[in-house]
Amino acid sequence: MKLVKSLFGPKTRGRSISFALVIVAYIVISILQSAGSIPRMISSLLVPVCCYIVAAIGLNMNVGISGELNLGQAGFMSVGGFSAAITNAVLLNTVSNDFVRLLICIVIGALIAGFVGWLISIPVLKLEGDYLAIVTLAFGQIIMSLMNNLYVGFDADGIHFGFINNTMQLGEGGKMIVSGPMGVTGNKMISTFTVGFILILISLLVVYNIIYSKEGRAIQACRDNKIAAETIGIKVSSTKTLAFVVSSALGGAAGALYMMNYSSVAATKFDFNTSILILVYVVLGGLGNMTGTLISTSVLVLLPEMLRFLSSYRMLVYAIVLIVMMIVTNNEQIKTFFEKFKKQKGVQAHE
Amino acid sequence: MKFSKVFKGGMVAAMAMSLVACSSNSTTSAKSTSASAEAFKIGGSGPLSGDAAVYGNAVKNGAELAVKEINAKGKVQLEFKYEDDQADGEKAATAYNTLADWGMQASIGATTSGAGQAVSPLYQQDDIFAITPSGSSPAVIYQNADNESDPYGNVFQMCFTDPNQGVASADYISENKVGTKVGVIYRNDDNYSTGIFNKFKTEAKKLGLDVVAEQGFANGTTDYSVYVKKCKDAGADVVFLPIYYQPASQILAEAKKQGYETKFFGCDGMDGILDMEGFDTSLAEGLYMLTPFSADAEDELTQNFVKNYKEAYGDTPIQFAADAYDCVYAIAQALEESGVRASDATSDITAALEKEFTSMTFNGLTGSDVTWNANGEVSKAPKAVVIQNGAYVSAE
Numbered sequence: 096m097k098l099v100k101s102l103f104g105p106k107t108r109g110r111s112i113s114f115a116l117v118i119v120a121y122i123v124i125s126i127l128q129s130a131g132s133i134p135r136m137i138s139s140l141l142v143p144v145c146c147y148i149v150a151a152i153g154l155n156m157n158v159g160i161s162g163e164l165n166l167g168q169a170g171f172m173s174v175g176g177f178s179a180a181i182t183n184a185v186l187l188n189t190v191s192n193d194f195v196r197l198l199i200c201i202v203i204g205a206l207i208a209g210f211v212g213w214l215i216s217i218p219v220l221k222l223e224g225d226y227l228a229i230v231t232l233a234f235g236q237i238i239m240s241l242m243n244n245l246y247v248g249f250d251a252d253g254i255h256f257g258f259i260n261n262t263m264q265l266g267e268g269g270k271m272i273v274s275g276p277m278g279v280t281g282n283k284m285i286s287t288f289t290v291g292f293i294l295i296l297i298s299l300l301v302v303y304n305i306i307y308s309k310e311g312r313a314i315q316a317c318r319d320n321k322i323a324a325e326t327i328g329i330k331v332s333s334t335k336t337l338a339f340v341v342s343s344a345l346g347g348a349a350g351a352l353y354m355m356n357y358s359s360v361a362a363t364k365f366d367f368n369t370s371i372l373i374l375v376y377v378v379l380g381g382l383g384n385m386t387g388t389l390i391s392t393s394v395l396v397l398l399p400e401m402l403r404f405l406s407s408y409r410m411l412v413y414a415i416v417l418i419v420m421m422i423v424t425n426n427e428q429i430k431t432f433f434e435k436f437k438k439q440k441g442v443q444a445h446e
Numbered sequence: 447m448k449f450s451k452v453f454k455g456g457m458v459a460a461m462a463m464s465l466v467a468c469s470s471n472s473t474t475s476a477k478s479t480s481a482s483a484e485a486f487k488i489g490g491s492g493p494l495s496g497d498a499a500v501y502g503n504a505v506k507n508g509a510e511l512a513v514k515e516i517n518a519k520g521k522v523q524l525e526f527k528y529e530d531d532q533a534d535g536e537k538a539a540t541a542y543n544t545l546a547d548w549g550m551q552a553s554i555g556a557t558t559s560g561a562g563q564a565v566s567p568l569y570q571q572d573d574i575f576a577i578t579p580s581g582s583s584p585a586v587i588y589q590n591a592d593n594e595s596d597p598y599g600n601v602f603q604m605c606f607t608d609p610n611q612g613v614a615s616a617d618y619i620s621e622n623k624v625g626t627k628v629g630v631i632y633r634n635d636d637n638y639s640t641g642i643f644n645k646f647k648t649e650a651k652k653l654g655l656d657v658v659a660e661q662g663f664a665n666g667t668t669d670y671s672v673y674v675k676k677c678k679d680a681g682a683d684v685v686f687l688p689i690y691y692q693p694a695s696q697i698l699a700e701a702k703k704q705g706y707e708t709k710f711f712g713c714d715g716m717d718g719i720l721d722m723e724g725f726d727t728s729l730a731e732g733l734y735m736l737t738p739f740s741a742d743a744e745d746e747l748t749q750n751f752v753k754n755y756k757e758a759y760g761d762t763p764i765q766f767a768a769d770a771y772d773c774v775y776a777i778a779q780a781l782e783e784s785g786v787r788a789s790d791a792t793s794d795i796t797a798a799l800e801k802e803f804t805s806m807t808f809n810g811l812t813g814s815d816v817t818w819n820a821n822g823e824v825s826k827a828p829k830a831v832v833i834q835n836g837a838y839v840s841a842e
């Protein structure tokens with residue numbers, strides 16, 4: 096009884112709902128898939144949805160929990176994705192198990208993106224508010240430009256790097272992995288929905304554990320009142336670094352999973368628009384609300400594709416749905432209605 | 447109070463939209479059912495919304511026109527479905543799967559290169575034949591694009607690959623003595639531009655053309671005076687511009703400002719410069735370009751196509767429409783000659799189409815005596831046009 100209470104207590108109810116939602120969705124989709132009742136169009140979207148969810152959970156850690164507006168999440172996806180693609184090509188012959196190789200790729204993508212995130216956080220977290228947003232935007236663009244001019248080849252001698260001009264001479268059996276503006280080509284597609292599902296669970300676990308830990312409370316204290324936090328001895332910039340690095344590492348993991356789902360991805364895929372798209376998922380799902388992020392990301396990624404039958408009107412309908420969602424989620428009457436609902440439930444739980 | 451009004455308004459708008467959408471939907475379905483049951487299902491995807499929507503819409507219109515004409519002739523029946531991919535690899539994969547759910551048996555592929563290189567492996571995986579009208583990157587037909595090896599085998603191109611355009615441009619400049627000292631201004635962060643430039647450079651070296659200036663600029667450059675001046679100082683008597691028409695228009699204007707009199711030479715990306723808003727067409731006077739199609743051509747095939755296209759869609763077709771039109775006709779010709787039936791297995795249709803495409807000769811809008819090799823690369827004579835008095839004139 097105590098265990099159940101601790102799991103579904105008012106404090107951690109959000110966490111339980113998130114996990115339950117993800118697990119139930121996975122089971123239902125898996126059953127439907129094995130019964131063959133999911134059209135290919137939908138099943139091809141499952142992995143991208145997982146990627147965007149992980150990236151959005153990461154960004155929500157940064158924007159919602161730490162309160163720093165980050166406009167460069169796609170840049171971290173890019174770093175994670177490209178390092179994963181290189182890892183995949185290098186390990187192709189040594190690690191023959193696709194599942195193991197995918198896990199290695201995701202871990203390396205997350206680590207490198209996390210490291211880049213840490214480097215970037217040093218100058219970025221000295222800034223606040225709009226200035227911070229602008230700098231993250233700039234870093235996103237810089238990463239995209241760098242990736243756009245990067246050439247990576249692999250042959251018997253190892254990995255070769257080139258920049259701006261492709262001057263490398265690859266030996267026998269050599270293969271280009273990243274070729275400048277063409278992006279990653281000839282990538283072996285190994286992403287699966289199951290790995291995406293596991294990745295979502297891990298990212299939820301990481302994020303919730305941080306939120307409910309001492310560091311998490313310190314991060315939220317810095318967000319709510321920086322001066323008060325400083326007066327009780329919290330070092331604001333280094334506290335926020337944790338949230339920033341976790342956010343970028345999750346972005347990197349998402350990018351790695353995304354990259355492994357396609358044979359060819361250009362660097363321009365991870366541009367400013369993608370960053371904004373992920374931010375939209377986070378904002379519509381609710382800042383700091385992971386369950387909301389799960390739902391809004393799934394709906395907003397799937398919606399334009401589900402509306403394909405409307406042909407040319409689909410983007411219009413998508414925009415209308417977005418606007419209606421924004422109005423509804425920000426409406427006071429509806430908010431108070433849900434608040435009442437929540438309170439009643441809370442009272443019942445206490446009795 | 448305020449909210450309910452907004453909400454009601456939104457709902458009304460949404461309902462109205464869905465009504466309109468439904469009605470348009472029913473007309474398209476009526477169109478498709480009018481084809482006989484023995485119709486081949488031809489798919490395709492391209493950007494119908496977003497930045498490159500002009501290309502996708504042109505391809506859709508061109509292909510639909512061809513399908514209508516072929517169905518009217520009655521030899522082969524086709525059913526055509528075109529999905530939006532916003533020129534994005536991820537969306538193109540979804541579009542592909544939508545078409546696969548529909549039961550696509552052959553395809554005109556993806557319109558843009560970026561989307562094309564993402565879906566080519568899917569076409570190979572499911573063994574469905576595709577011929578792209580305008581996905582010109584070698585990565586669309588080759589798994590190992592840098593060495594141009596390991597072709598997908600069932601993905602073909604109607605247009606030249608980017609490297610081949612570079613080779614064709616160098617050949618043309620050398621053969622027709624357009625100039626001997628070549629300056630190049632290209633975009634160094636763009637696949638299309640660098641692809642053409644690299645092959646152009648190698649071929650120019652082989653032919654003894656002297657490349658005196660190489661100037662790479664990045665996307666978003668607004669001032670081209672440095673690049674133009676470098677070419678001018680190097681004494682280039684022809685400037686090669688393997689770029690899209692917007693930056694090219696600014697380079698032409700800059701050259702005029704600097705009083706630099708030289709010849710300019712562009713590729714198919716230059717197509718559209720005369721229709722650009724706010725562009726002084728006198729600047730483009732004497733501009734050479736390699737383009738597979740010009741709407742002003744005198745031959746009967748082009749004249750008929752332009753006339754029918756204008757009637758159906760109200761504007762002059764661009765090369766993307768012509769490429770798509772040719773793709774559908776080429777598929778129809780191959781289907782007809784091979785004698786496969788729409789009820790055959792998709793893999794049989796693919797095998798038949800592959801066999802026909804590598805052996806047949808095709809005459810279309812964008813070239814005559816067109817053939818394909820087993821890799822899916824097209825072979826046709828490059829057409830060059832020169833702009834005179836604000837119109838394309840064949841350069842020969």
